[in-house]
Amino acid sequence: MGGPFARGPREQSDEPLPGFKLAYPMLAADGRSCGFSGVTLGRAHVYRAVDDAICAHGSRHACPSRWCDCGFYCFHEIGSARDLACEPDHRSAVLLEIAASGRYRRYERGLRYARQRVRTVRIGRCECGRPAELLADSGAGSVGWRRLLPVCRSCAADRPVLTPDRFGELAGRITVALEPAATGAAPASAVPAEDPGAVALLHAEVAVLHARLDETLARVEHLQTTIDELTRGQP
Ligand SMILES: [Zn+2]
Ligand SMILES: [Zn+2]
Known part of the structure; x- marks a missing residue:
């Protein structure tokens, strides 16, 4: 290809290329459809499960352009997306498994491309650290969409x-999976605690010992009084 395509992206794929990325799950104001918004560039724009990239800066060129940073982005490895999800700013994002197609540009760790199909949404953790199981209204959003x-x-x-x-249904029949919780940290319930039965028994034993000590002290006191009386009685 030459002429008008000389400055275009170097590569084009009709075969979908797999990738991984983070996104915010979005619900339309009328509650009838779901989509996604970017975690960095193009935060204000909501895209559908199957969508074409548009220029985040309002230009009318085809994405991705060599002269612009717009277009969809993804990582080659799921681990890179998971690493990014640890950042405080991205903790409320979900992980998407996508298929990229159309024109694209290749980077060391991923792609910038024109067309995207979301294959699977993976839901990670709640802000409290427990595995998330539901999607709640966050209070944030953009025009027409709740995050x-x-x-x-x-x-x-x-x-x-x-x-x-x-x-998944509202986003266009896509699979939504809950991520397994375990990534090194164990829930508090799995950390061994003191056996409450043993603690109660120990308390009871201490109480008995105290009672015996009191009894012994009383006897000593009684003996002392007797000795004092006897001594006083001596000439
Ligand atoms: Zn652009
Ligand atoms: Zn929670």
């Missing part, structure tokens, strides 16, 4: 929530 927040059942309390399945 959802992954939460555990206790933090969800009585807030309005979507189940992962419902989110």
Whole structure:
């Protein structure tokens, strides 16, 4: 390809290329559809499960352009997306497994590309650290869209929530999976605590010892009085 494509992206793929990224789950104001918004560039724009990139800066060029930073982004490795999710700013994001297609540019750790299909959404942790099971209204959003927040059942309390399945349905029948919780830290319930039975028994034994000591002291006192009386009685 030459002419008008000379400055375009170097590569083009009709075969979908797998990738991983973070996104915020979004619910339309009318509650009838779900989408995603970027965690860095293009935060204000909501994209659908299957969508084409548009320029985040309002230019009308095709994405991704060599002269602009717009377009969809993804990592090659799931680990890179998980690493990014540890940052405080990204803790409320979900992890997407995507298929990239169309024009793309390759980077060391990922791609910038034109067309995207979200294959799977992975929900990680609640802000409290427990595994998230639901998506609640976060209170944040953009025009026409509410941003959802992954939460555990206790933090969800009585807030309005979507189940992962419902989110998947509203996003266009995509799979939503709950990430396994274990990543090194154990829940407090798994850390051995003192046996409450043994503690109660120890308390009871100490109480008996105190009673015996009191009894002994009383006897000593009684003996002392007797000795004093006897001594006083002596000439
Ligand atoms: Zn652009
Ligand atoms: Zn929680």
